[in-house]
Amino acid sequence: MTKYYYSCELDKNLIEKSFNNVALLIFGKNNSRRIEAFEDYFEKRVSQVNVYPQGTVTEYLNNTTPGRCRPDKDGNIIIEMLGYKGARNDQLSWIKHEGTHEFCHSFVDLLHEVLSNKSARITNDGFLYENSITKNGILHKNCSGKIIEIDSKTGELVGLYGKMFNETMMDIISSMAINCFDSNGRVTSVDDIIRLNFNDWGNETTGYSIFTSITRLTIAAFSNNGFINYQNAVDKGLSIFDGTTTMANGDTYKINDFLYGIVFDQLHIEEEFDKFMGSGSYKIFCGYLDSLFTISLSEQKLPSSEVKRVMNILPDFLNKKINYYRQNGILDLKGADKIVGNFNQIWNSMQQEYGSYFTEQDINEIARRAGII
Ligand SMILES: [Zn+2]
Numbered sequence: 491m492t493k494y495y496y497s498c499e500l501d502k503n504l505i506e507k508s509f510n511n512v513a514l515l516i517f518g519k520n521n522s523r524r525i526e527a528f529e530d531y532f533e534k535r536v537s538q539v540n541v542y543p544q545g546t547v548t549e550y551l552n553n554t555t556p557g558r559c560r561p562d563k564d565g566n567i568i569i570e571m572l573g574y575k576g577a578r579n580d581q582l583s584w585i586k587h588e589g590t591h592e593f594c595h596s597f598v599d600l601l602h603e604v605l606s607n608k609s610a611r612i613t614n615d616g617f618l619y620e621n622s623i624t625k626n627g628i629l630h631k632n633c634s635g636k637i638i639e640i641d642s643k644t645g646e647l648v649g650l651y652g653k654m655f656n657e658t659m660m661d662i663i664s665s666m667a668i669n670c671f672d673s674n675g676r677v678t679s680v681d682d683i684i685r686l687n688f689n690d691w692g693n694e695t696t697g698y699s700i701f702t703s704i705t706r707l708t709i710a711a712f713s714n715n716g717f718i719n720y721q722n723a724v725d726k727g728l729s730i731f732d733g734t735t736t737m738a739n740g741d742t743y744k745i746n747d748f749l750y751g752i753v754f755d756q757l758h759i760e761e762e763f764d765k766f767m768g769s770g771s772y773k774i775f776c777g778y779l780d781s782l783f784t785i786s787l788s789e790q791k792l793p794s795s796e797v798k799r800v801m802n803i804l805p806d807f808l809n810k811k812i813n814y815y816r817q818n819g820i821l822d823l824k825g826a827d828k829i830v831g832n833f834n835q836i837w838n839s840m841q842q843e844y845g846s847y848f849t850e851q852d853i854n855e856i857a858r859r860a861g862i863i
Pocket residue numbers: 591595657660
């Protein structure tokens with residue numbers, strides 16, 4: 491059973507609302523049975539939720555780290571955050587955002603365990619079982635919303651990647667959830683958050699905000715249905731994360747492989763990316779993004795040349811995927827054009843946002859790599 495600690499009624503509400511915001515968005519408000527089932531699991535695996543008054547400094551919290559989701563000595567989770575007690579009026583919506591963000595971490599930390607089907611299946615690279623895969627003697631596992639690599643023989647830690655995507659998606663999901671379920675009069679829709687720059691969401695901005703356009707571009711690249719109206723789906727009480735769509739050849743795919751993977755199974759994203767970009771590509775891409783994240787977080791500015799690299803890699807992935815989908819009848823031309831059009835809209839806006847301008851020659855180079863010209 492989870493132990494809850496808070497010092498005022500408002501902070502008790504912060505806990506309940508943060509849980510509900512995330513649960514309603516991730517599972518869909520019609521899926522109350524799944525929410526209840528997850529709540530039971532949460533109570534087993536989260537040992538403590540501590541909400542401290544503003545100004546509290548602990549080993550893990552201070553005014554620059556207002557929340558933390560971390561393992562306890564038994565491998566269960568402790569959620570800690572600064573709450574409403576002692577807060578100024580201008581901090582209220584930020585506290586709500588941070589609370590939702592930390593709860594979102596706890597959901598993502600646990601969901602791959604809940605959904606683990608325990609049955610082994612064989613892929614081109616090896617065995618995939620219990621949310622882990624072994625490639626060349628290295629075990630890849632979902633780990634707190636990231637991917638961890640362990641040497642199967644020695645048990646040694648080889649790598650851990652996906653932090654940038656994990657953190658930015660916690661902010662993106664929190665903004666969607668607060669807009670949908672915890673604000674008076676919604677200004678922006680779920681689709682707006684995917685489509686528009688963070689300054690136009692009407693939500694709190696954080697140190698992570700400057701990276702969110704890269705993550706939005708990634709979401710667009712992993713779409714399997716460009717016509718989906720995400721807000722309609724949420725309003726109907728459906729999950730936009732593990733919802734499925736029927737492809738032109740009749741197969742059932744996730745609506746969006748990235749949205750599904752970031753919440754339920756990070757290895758799914760790696761599998762999709764590597765399928766088109768080559769084995770090991772996702773690890774390299776994430777490793778690069780994670781170091782960019784660490785370096786640029788304190789400066790709050792992304793070098794335009796680095797963003798340009800990302801803006802070269804993601805079109806390659808999307809073009810390869812779309813070519814494959816078209817050749818195999820998975821998408822018709824209209825479906826393919828819509829996904830590419832949505833992607834291009836974000837890609838174009840990033841030139842100005844980051845000062846990462848592409849010349850005609852640069853663009854022709856992308857087309858050449860895709861075999862278009
Ligand atoms: Zn975080």
